Amino acid sequence: MIEAVKVEREGARPHGTYLDKRGLKSWLFTLDHKRIGLMYMAISILFFLVGGLFALIFRTELMFPGKQFLSPYAHNVLFTLHGAILIFMVIIPFIPAGFGNFFLPIMIGARDVAFPRLNLMSVWLFAIGGLLLLFSLLFGPIDTGWTFYTPYSANKGLNVFIVSLSVFILGMSSILTGLNFIVTVHKLRAPGMTWGRLPLFVWALYATSIVQVIATPVLGITLLLLGLENLFNIGFFDPRLGGDPVLFQHLFWFYSHPAVYLMILPAFGVVSDVISVHSRKHIFGYWFIAASSIAIAFIGFIVWGHHMFTAGMSPTADILFSFLTYFVAVPTAVKIFNWVATMYKGKIRFTAPMLYIIAFLIIFLVGGLTGLFLASLGTDIHLHDTYFVVAHFHYTMVGAAIFAIFAAAFHWLPKMFGRMYDERLAKIGWFFNFTGFMLTFAPQFILGMYGMPRRYWDYPAEFQPLHFVSTLGSYMIAIGVLLSLYVIFKAIKSGEKAPDNPWGGLSLEWQVPSPPPTENFVEEPVVQHGPYDFGKKGGH
Amino acid sequence: MLLLFSFLPERASKYALDVDTVFLVIFWLSFIAFVLVVGAMLAFMFKYRARKGDEEPGEYITHNNLIEITWTVVPAIGIFAIFFLSLNAYKKIKWPEEVALRVNVTARQWGWQAEYPDGKKLITGTLKEEKAITPEDFQPLLYVPAGEPVEVILTSQDVIHSFYVPDFRAKYDAVPGRYTKLWFQATKPGKYPLYCAEYCGDWHSRMPALVVALKPKEWERFQKIDASTFNNSLASMPVDSLLAILRLPDEEFSKFVGEQKKAMAALPLHKRGEMIYQRLCASCHTTDGSKSIGPTFKGLYGKTENLADGSTVKVDENYLRESILDPNAKIVAGFQAVMPPFQGQLSEEEIQALIEFIKTLK
Numbered sequence: 001m002i003e004a005v006k007v008e009r010e011g012a013r014p015h016g017t018y019l020d021k022r023g024l025k026s027w028l029f030t031l032d033h034k035r036i037g038l039m040y041m042a043i044s045i046l047f048f049l050v051g052g053l054f055a056l057i058f059r060t061e062l063m064f065p066g067k068q069f070l071s072p073y074a075h076n077v078l079f080t081l082h083g084a085i086l087i088f089m090v091i092i093p094f095i096p097a098g099f100g101n102f103f104l105p106i107m108i109g110a111r112d113v114a115f116p117r118l119n120l121m122s123v124w125l126f127a128i129g130g131l132l133l134l135f136s137l138l139f140g141p142i143d144t145g146w147t148f149y150t151p152y153s154a155n156k157g158l159n160v161f162i163v164s165l166s167v168f169i170l171g172m173s174s175i176l177t178g179l180n181f182i183v184t185v186h187k188l189r190a191p192g193m194t195w196g197r198l199p200l201f202v203w204a205l206y207a208t209s210i211v212q213v214i215a216t217p218v219l220g221i222t223l224l225l226l227g228l229e230n231l232f233n234i235g236f237f238d239p240r241l242g243g244d245p246v247l248f249q250h251l252f253w254f255y256s257h258p259a260v261y262l263m264i265l266p267a268f269g270v271v272s273d274v275i276s277v278h279s280r281k282h283i284f285g286y287w288f289i290a291a292s293s294i295a296i297a298f299i300g301f302i303v304w305g306h307h308m309f310t311a312g313m314s315p316t317a318d319i320l321f322s323f324l325t326y327f328v329a330v331p332t333a334v335k336i337f338n339w340v341a342t343m344y345k346g347k348i349r350f351t352a353p354m355l356y357i358i359a360f361l362i363i364f365l366v367g368g369l370t371g372l373f374l375a376s377l378g379t380d381i382h383l384h385d386t387y388f389v390v391a392h393f394h395y396t397m398v399g400a401a402i403f404a405i406f407a408a409a410f411h412w413l414p415k416m417f418g419r420m421y422d423e424r425l426a427k428i429g430w431f432f433n434f435t436g437f438m439l440t441f442a443p444q445f446i447l448g449m450y451g452m453p454r455r456y457w458d459y460p461a462e463f464q465p466l467h468f469v470s471t472l473g474s475y476m477i478a479i480g481v482l483l484s485l486y487v488i489f490k491a492i493k494s495g496e497k498a499p500d501n502p503w504g505g506l507s508l509e510w511q512v513p514s515p516p517p518t519e520n521f522v523e524e525p526v527v528q529h530g531p532y533d534f535g536k537k538g539g540h
Numbered sequence: 541m542l543l544l545f546s547f548l549p550e551r552a553s554k555y556a557l558d559v560d561t562v563f564l565v566i567f568w569l570s571f572i573a574f575v576l577v578v579g580a581m582l583a584f585m586f587k588y589r590a591r592k593g594d595e596e597p598g599e600y601i602t603h604n605n606l607i608e609i610t611w612t613v614v615p616a617i618g619i620f621a622i623f624f625l626s627l628n629a630y631k632k633i634k635w636p637e638e639v640a641l642r643v644n645v646t647a648r649q650w651g652w653q654a655e656y657p658d659g660k661k662l663i664t665g666t667l668k669e670e671k672a673i674t675p676e677d678f679q680p681l682l683y684v685p686a687g688e689p690v691e692v693i694l695t696s697q698d699v700i701h702s703f704y705v706p707d708f709r710a711k712y713d714a715v716p717g718r719y720t721k722l723w724f725q726a727t728k729p730g731k732y733p734l735y736c737a738e739y740c741g742d743w744h745s746r747m748p749a750l751v752v753a754l755k756p757k758e759w760e761r762f763q764k765i766d767a768s769t770f771n772n773s774l775a776s777m778p779v780d781s782l783l784a785i786l787r788l789p790d791e792e793f794s795k796f797v798g799e800q801k802k803a804m805a806a807l808p809l810h811k812r813g814e815m816i817y818q819r820l821c822a823s824c825h826t827t828d829g830s831k832s833i834g835p836t837f838k839g840l841y842g843k844t845e846n847l848a849d850g851s852t853v854k855v856d857e858n859y860l861r862e863s864i865l866d867p868n869a870k871i872v873a874g875f876q877a878v879m880p881p882f883q884g885q886l887s888e889e890e891i892q893a894l895i896e897f898i899k900t901l902k
């Protein structure tokens with residue numbers, strides 16, 4: 001056990017929690033990493049609802065061929081905003097900037113992140129970026145797709161400029177968070193918190209931060225160029241002005257492939273921690289999991305060309321990028337095997353967070369395996385830019401990231417708010433989310449195999465049955481998400497009081513009171529064992 | 541296995557089987573991996589579930605390097621096997637043996653244009669309608685010989701599009717300002733749908749077209765038709781009518797082509813202009829005085845047109861010519877600058893024919 005904390009529990013239990021201070025100002029100007037984490041999550045949830053609603057609207061349009069109620073432009077705007085909002089405002093920031101901010105310092109035994117003021121600035125920039133994204137709607141909502149491919153996006157004007165600026169600012173926020181985390185992990189670990197005792201969630205955040213710091217500047221610069229091109233017709237990307245449209249794709253994917261790891265690595269961290277606690281077993285292969293996160297982060301930088309197998313690259317580049325892409329598959333597979341092996345000889349409890357992890361494993365496995373079809377040069381040429389790709393990246397990014405967010409939410413809710421949630425309702429929500437997800441996206445694989453291109457406002461009648469099922473599935477997800485949010489907010493407002501350590505976790509966050517005091521620890525803790533030592537002789 | 545094949549579209553090109561083979565190999569390897577992993581997971585979930593009231597933790601097992609190295613190396617081998625297998629298919633997709641026919645295809649917002657070495661031209665128009673797409677909306681873009689390698693040289697007039705024929709497993713982007721290419725060899729005669737696969741704006745989903753693979757005899761005939769006869773009277777025919785003509789007995793076919801040629805030659809210039817109008821301009825311009833996407837042609841010649849910048853211009857031959865070749869040079873008041881430039885797409889004779897036609901619309 002952690003001695004200092006033990007003392008604290010017996011005697012000097014702090015009065016008061018980080019939630020005590022009231023009033024808007026106490027939130028807007030807080031330097032407390034926990035409050036900053038919550039603000040990130042609150043903003044993201046709002047945008048999540050908006051982005052999700054957009055998807056429901058265009059899925060309804062796509063239920064039948066021909067025009068239902070959306071013009072092609074309206075449809076294109078909705079899928080663009082759906083993608084841009086969910087990626088930049090929800091999936092990328094949610095786990096690292098939300099849960100990460102809240103738990104990373106506690107997990108390593110620190111009072112706060114290394115640079116609390118910078119942290120506050122990050123969340124401010126995040127909010128400003130979000131507002132700017134909404135503000136751009138006044139200048140005609142953009143319909144460029146979240147990928148902004150040039151030259152389609154190169155001469156739209158002010159609206160694309162403002163969106164680029166917004167993403168530029170969101171990127172700055174992301175870079176600052178990454179920087180803060182890297183320094184925090186290096187400098188603020190409590191005595192005894194060796195690298196080998198870091199929870200895997202921390203390792204995952206550390207790997208994510210590296211990607212954030214190295215890759216995001218490229219996105220910022222690329223979008224700045226695009227914004228300037230729109231204002232001044234400079235000619236970076238527009239061939240009529242002597243620019244190169246394919247250059248944009250290289251620059252864009254140089255960030256946006258690593259970005260998929262920004263979305264998925266933190267989710268991996270959540271899975272490692274939650275699966276170990278709820279199986280009541282030591283994580284299997286700690287170092288393989290930690291090292292594979294770092295490996296994925298680095299290999300992820302040199303595979304971006306796999307988005308461009310039909311875009312006009314040389315065959316040499318095609319072959320090289322395909323080869324490297326297969327490399328990423330290996331560490332990812334290793335992680336999945338290790339998680340499943342963690343359940344072996346455990347004492348598995350089927351709580352809501354655990355159910356979300358099980359769903360995660362199934363969905364992510366499908367997502368990963370279907371990636372093999374897209375990494376393969378032969379098959380990608382057929383499948384590229386079809387619904388197969390849409391299904392694949394929803395399985396990897398959404399299925400996995402959003403399911404990990406829900407797992408994390410239910411797993412840590414008792415700690416963050418000191419309240420328990422309604423287990424039964426949470427499981428019903430899980431059922432709707434999981435079934436709805438499968439119904440929505442499994443048919444899209446088949447659509448893609450048949451050759452249905454993506455981003456289509458209309459399609460030949462033979463594709464209709466599968467689109468119909470997909471839309472019904474999306475309605476189920478809507479029910480599941482609303483129900484789950486209801487469960488969460490009800491718990492926060494009026495849930496039963498939660499004990500400090502409802503799941504019997506061993507990492508540091510479970511050793512402090514729920515909700516944690518502002519300073520996290522009354523005295524600096526001294527760490528004497530790893531976060532996963534379940535069942536260790538002489539230990540627990 | 542058969543079921544899976546039925547989820548892939550028809551296999552109608554020479555390399556389609558190579559692609560589908562890779563697809564199936566990946567599918568079955570993935571399927572096995574999926575069953576093993578999910579099977580193990582379900583088994584553990586059942587066997588190691590915590591009973592009620594059991595507060596004990598699970599067994600203390602932390603790692604096993606041998607097992608972990610095994611399950612790093614084994615998938616790595618499988619994955620690289622897939623890579624090499626798919627490389628084989630890629631080689632076939634990328635490098636044709638020898639090319640029998642090269643066609644230039646230019647994409648635009650929102651349609652396609654194909655140009656044959658002998659000057660034959662096919663253009664598909666945009667379907668800006670609210671009703672659902674039907675099989676008739678797939679207009680012919682390419683007539684190619686079945687059984688022979690065809691290379692398509694792609695480019696685009698405006699934004700990036702992508703030339704995609706699912707039945708051939710063939711796809712490549714059409715990028716403005718550069719040429720890209722792809723090849724295919726249709727294995728059997730038939731009509732194969734062609735889609736735009738790269739998002740290109742409002743009517744991205746409305747660029748459907750057809751690649752028609754012809755039997756050797758039909759192809760021979762197709763080649764015999766001279767370009768101007770084809771462009772002026774046959775290019776805009778529905779596929780089935782053209783196929784019927786290509787299938788006529790020898791004599792009747794020669795007679796038909798001869799007659800078409802004569803009829804074309806005899807046709808006054810403005811009549812030829814009308815045919816071009818029907819093919820290329822009718823989707824935006826009317827001849828009855830009503831307003832459409834563009835201004836009507838009725839009474840256009842000779843009138844004084846108000847331009848968007850407030851100036852006026854007298855409509856004469858030069859203005860018409862400029863409006864067709866470079867429509868954005870002068871924008872008509874009250875209209876959007878959406879007309880595609882026809883620079884380089886119409887011959888001098890065709891432009892004159894169009895102008896003559898417009899002049900007849902008093």
Ligand SMILES: [Cu+2]
Nearest residue numbers: 257304306307
């Ligand atoms: Cu990628």
Ligand SMILES: [Cu+2]
Nearest residue numbers: 701736740744
């Ligand atoms: Cu297109």
